[in-house]
Amino acid sequence: DAGVTQSPTHLIKTRGQQVTLRCSPKSGHDTVSWYQQALGQGPQFIFQYYEEEERQRGNFPDRFSGHQFPNYSSELNVNALLLGDSALYLCASSFLTGVGKLFFGSGTQLSVL
Amino acid sequence: GESVGLHLPTLSVQEGDNSIINCAYSNSASDYFxxxxxxxxxxxxxxxDIRSNMDKRQGQRVTVLLNKTVKHLSLQIAATQxxxxxxxxxxxxxxxxxGATNKLIFGTGTLLAVQP
Known part of the structure; x- marks a missing residue:
């Protein structure tokens, strides 16, 4: 049973560029959340997708957007990258009703130069 | 605003000892940790995990304690490896x-270093 998978594992971009990160949830899960984890900090909630719609959003600008596909996989897009966007981006999946028991992927390490 | 913080950023213990990691939370309405x-x-x-209607929950070698009066959580690890x-x-x-949310508010974290 595959867990949450994310790609790519590492990415280097320059300021102003755009990036797309991908996530496949754990088998049977229908809800995907994205988190940003800065170095030495705890993860911060970006948004949550369920039934292909953004259901809840954290305190992140509109440069951060996402999508969920019919197979429950998801993408995180970040436009106009800033140096401060450098972080580990984590995807987590669950059943909508399985609140809290999130299963996390290993993340995508994004470096913005 | 909401926040969850930890008292100790680093904890160093000897192998075989018990470890206790502490955490404070600020939202008294929180019901799940x-x-x-x-x-x-x-x-x-x-x-x-633990719900607010419980004070203690045990797992394999781990125990979580919840003190709602002082808004404090702790994680105990027995026989640290x-x-x-x-x-x-x-x-x-x-x-x-x-409650139908996957929004979790994380603290900064505690580094547990186990010395052999």
Whole structure:
């Protein structure tokens, strides 16, 4: 049973560029959340997708957007990258009703130069 | 605003000793708390959770204690092993949407270093 998978594992971009990160949830899960984890900090909630719609959003600008596909996989897009966007981006999946028991992927390490 | 913080950023223990990691939370309305373990290069791994109608919950070698009076959580690890070395986060479920949310509010984390 595959867990949450994310790609790519590492990415280097320059300021102003755009990036797309991908996530496949754990088998049977229908809800995907994205988190940003800065170095030495705890993860911060970006948004949550369920039934292909953004259901809840954290305190992140509109440069951060996402999508969920019919197979429950998801993408995180970040436009106009800033140096401060450098972080580990984590995807987590669950059943909508399985609140809290999130299963996390290993993340995508994004470096913005 | 909501926040969850930890008292100790680093905890060093000897192998075989018991470890206690502490956490304070600020939202008295929070009703669900989770502890995660994060090893280097990996995502957070669920350890144990507790609801606000409980004071204590035990798992395999781990116990979580909840003191709602002082808004304090602790994670106890019995007979700490080198494989327990990691960063430990407490997290609080967001209070929006009546609980139907995957928004977790994480603290900064405590690094547990187990000395052989």
């Amino acid at each position: 989770i502890w995660y373990k994060q090893e280097s290069g990996k995502g957070p791994q669920f350890i144990i 080198p494989g327990d070395s990691a960063v430990y986060f407490c997290a609080e479920k967001g209070s929006e949407y009546g």
